[in-house]
Amino acid sequence: MDEVEKQQNDKDWWKRLNNKITERWTNSRKRPENVDPGVGKWVSYLKREKKLDSLVGRRPTAPPAPKGLYIYGNVGSGKTMLMDMFYSATEGIVKHRRRYHFHEAMLRINEHMHKTWKKQMEEKPLQSGISSWIMNLPFDTKAKEWLAAEERYKKEVQMKHILPDVADKFFLDREGEEKGANILCFDEIQTVDVFAIVALSGILSRLLSSGTIIVATSNRAPKDLNEANMVPEFFQNLLSNLEEHCEKVLVGSEIDYRRFIAQRSENRVNYLWPIERETINKFEKKWQDATGRFGGKVISNTISVMFGRTLEVPESCEGVARFTFDYLCGRPLGAADYIAVAENYHTVFISDIPMMSMRIRDKARRFITLIDELYNHHSCLCCLASSSIDELFQGTEEGTLFDLESFQFETEAEGSKLRRDVLAEGNVGSGGTPVGITSILSGQEELFTFQRAVSRLIEMQTQLYLDGVSNVHPYFQTQHKKFQKNRDNLLSESSSV
Numbered sequence: 001m002d003e004v005e006k007q008q009n010d011k012d013w014w015k016r017l018n019n020k021i022t023e024r025w026t027n028s029r030k031r032p033e034n035v036d037p038g039v040g041k042w043v044s045y046l047k048r049e050k051k052l053d054s055l056v057g058r059r060p061t062a063p064p065a066p067k068g069l070y071i072y073g074n075v076g077s078g079k080t081m082l083m084d085m086f087y088s089a090t091e092g093i094v095k096h097r098r099r100y101h102f103h104e105a106m107l108r109i110n111e112h113m114h115k116t117w118k119k120q121m122e123e124k125p126l127q128s129g130i131s132s133w134i135m136n137l138p139f140d141t142k143a144k145e146w147l148a149a150e151e152r153y154k155k156e157v158q159m160k161h162i163l164p165d166v167a168d169k170f171f172l173d174r175e176g177e178e179k180g181a182n183i184l185c186f187d188e189i190q191t192v193d194v195f196a197i198v199a200l201s202g203i204l205s206r207l208l209s210s211g212t213i214i215v216a217t218s219n220r221a222p223k224d225l226n227e228a229n230m231v232p233e234f235f236q237n238l239l240s241n242l243e244e245h246c247e248k249v250l251v252g253s254e255i256d257y258r259r260f261i262a263q264r265s266e267n268r269v270n271y272l273w274p275i276e277r278e279t280i281n282k283f284e285k286k287w288q289d290a291t292g293r294f295g296g297k298v299i300s301n302t303i304s305v306m307f308g309r310t311l312e313v314p315e316s317c318e319g320v321a322r323f324t325f326d327y328l329c330g331r332p333l334g335a336a337d338y339i340a341v342a343e344n345y346h347t348v349f350i351s352d353i354p355m356m357s358m359r360i361r362d363k364a365r366r367f368i369t370l371i372d373e374l375y376n377h378h379s380c381l382c383c384l385a386s387s388s389i390d391e392l393f394q395g396t397e398e399g400t401l402f403d404l405e406s407f408q409f410e411t412e413a414e415g416s417k418l419r420r421d422v423l424a425e426g427n428v429g430s431g432g433t434p435v436g437i438t439s440i441l442s443g444q445e446e447l448f449t450f451q452r453a454v455s456r457l458i459e460m461q462t463q464l465y466l467d468g469v470s471n472v473h474p475y476f477q478t479q480h481k482k483f484q485k486n487r488d489n490l491l492s493e494s495s496s497v
Contacts, residue, residue: 068214070246072221075451076256076459079217080187086215087185099185101376103335103369109199111306112166120162163202186216187376191225191235198231201238208245219448222248256451258459265462270382271389275352283351283384287322290347290382294318303344306336313341319475322349329366338370342377346473353385356393364393368453375456378465378472389457393450 071079087099100108184207191197208214218225222242226235270286272279291298295318302310311333315322321341328341328350341348356364374381385392459465470476 065211065213065245068216068246069249070214070216070218070222070242071249071251072218073251074254074256075219075448076258076260076455077251077253078257079251082251083185083187083215083217087183090183094183097183097185100187101372102186102188102190103372104339104376105186106196106199107306107336107339109166109203110195112169113162113199114307116162116165116169163199164206167203167206182211183213183215186214189216189218189225191230191238194230197226197238198234201234201241204241205237208241214242214246216242216246219452221250222246256455258455258462261464262458262462265464268461268463268466270380270461270466271385271457272383273385273388275384275386279384283349283382286382287349290320290349291317294320294347303340305340309336311337311340313345316345319345320347320349321345322351324351325353325363325367328370329363333366335369335373338366338373339377341370342373342379343474345379346469346475347380347382348374349382349384351384353383353392355387355391368449371453371456375460377474378469380466380469381457381460383457389454392457393454 069083071082073079084099087097090097189200191200204214222239225239226232229235272283298315298317301313301316301321303313305311313321313323314327321344328338353367354360356367371381387394
């Protein structure tokens with residue numbers, strides 16, 4: 001009898017627990033008392049808004065954000081200069097603003113996506129545990145199914161909105177303020193791969209819909225960004241947003257103003273060629289002068305790179321660093337490493353730069369990315385190379401060089417030939433333009449890349465560019481901020497005495 005009574009009590013306990021949980025769930029679904037009868041919270045809110053409108057007038061609506069700009073055109077036509085002039089003019093007027101180059105933006109988007117995915121993966125076992133716990137609860141099956149479906153829905157929404165979530169975090173103020181960017185300046189928009197298209201589509205959609213103004217530069221018109229026709233549905237969304245929210249401005253000049261300025265000014269020779277005794281001695285003297293001017297003690301150093309990595313710098317001295325071409329471009333390094341170098345060193349020496357050919361196409365691609373980042377951060381670059389700047393990307397007897405940044409498409413068929421066979425048969429004419437390049441899927445993009453690298457290397461020799469290093473480079477800006485802070489502290493201490 002005792003055993004039967006105990007079993008009966010256990011059953012009653014489970015029944016009471018089932019009733020209690022069911023009651024709580026039912027009560028949570030009931031309409032709150034402060035909500036108008038027969039309507040939900042949203043309708044009640046709208047009714048209250050209507051009452052307020054009748055008493056104090058309609059709430060003023062925010063005006064639509066002004067359209068941004070999409071500036072495109074040839075190499076050296078002044079696109080980036082115009083964008084940077086606008087960005088500088090907004091200082092002190094627009095508090096929340098950002099300027100990114102394509103490489104840096106993609107890396108930071110990737111970094112934030114990785115953190116978001118990692119967080120979601122850490123939460124996944126917890127979500128699975130909650131779902132299992134729900135299904136094992138001793139109450140109504142319909143209620144359990146409803147709760148489990150709710151958990152699945154939350155997970156799906158979280159995954160679907162990962163890019164908007166990244167967009168929100170990506171443009172938060174670095175000082176920790178919670179306000180996003182009102183103006184985003186985006187230099188050299190490209191769609192080099194599927195990730196770039198998907199990321200730009202999702203993130204720009206989020207920013208533009210929230211009133212952020214985009215000012216962007218590119219070498220292509222928006223509709224020509226995706227000649228490879230990758231993920232067309234995502235690209236169409238990106239294109240629609242750019243067309244709707246940005247005025248297109250073609251900078252149609254055929255003049256490369258970087259060359260124009262270089263031809264009409266006295267240039268400091270920081271690009272030395274060919275590699276022979278005389279130029280090697282000049283290169284060494286420049287290194288000695290630079291290190292002597294900034295401290296003199298040469299040491300090895302380790303700098304931080306994105307994603308928790310580090311990079312060893314064999315020789316450095318107070319913002320001056322020295323590398324060989326193979327050390328920077330012959331190893332599996334990328335834009336994140338070159339951004340770290342450019343941010344930490346205002347003067348960079350690179351020796352033993354060869355002429356580029358298809359045999360070292362990966363090295364050439366890295367070298368172009370390195371030049372982009374040094375130029376974007378306004379670093380001084382001193383080179384010891386095998387050829388002149390204009391001949392650097394013309395190829396060697398091993399073959400022509402005109403397919404770097406989009407070489408991932410090398411196995412796509414062109415007629416009966418593989419893309420890499422088409423490239424191998426290409427010839428370079430007297431003007432430096434590969435014969436038949438227009439028949440290649442991304443030939444124009446690659447040609448633009450080489451032209452841009454050459455143009456930038458030329459500008460980096462001009463006095464105008466070099467004079468700006470001490471004002472623009474992050475190293476000197478950091479030093480200036482430290483000096484200002486110390487001076488303000490001294491002034492406040494002296495005034496208190």
